[in-house]
Amino acid sequence: MTIQYKSAPFDLATTNVTTILTVPSDATIITKSVQAVHNTASNVDVDLILTKSGDTTNYIIGHVLLNKSMTNLILNTLNLEADDVLKMQADTASEVTGVVTYALLDRSQQNG
Secondary structure (H helix, E strand, O other), X not given: OEEEXXXXXXXXXXXXXXXXXXXXXXXXXXXXXEEEEEOOOOOEEEEEEEEOOOOOOOEEXXXXXXXXXXXXXXXXXXXXXXXXXXXXXXXOOOOEEEEEEEEEEEOOOOOO
16 A cells, blocks of 8 residues: 555636545545635635545535635545545635645555
């Protein structure tokens, strides 16, 4: 097993639910932070959404109202399993950007 420390930037260019991170089928992810930034003087509602592997339900696991601010939507850590999908949605397009930082625990080279 290898551990890789990674970051994945995102830009919420639409008001649709947007995938920001998908866990590979042979890995687990420990998410350290989901930082979202909004730098204009209007309010933007942002949801952090989790879709579990094999499920079609979008679970809202975080919500914030941003106004010329930045926030981390993960308070401690968030463990994600193989094929889980992390998504976000903002009620205003092209106003929110950010980055997901995480540790990828890769099992692809494991024997057995």
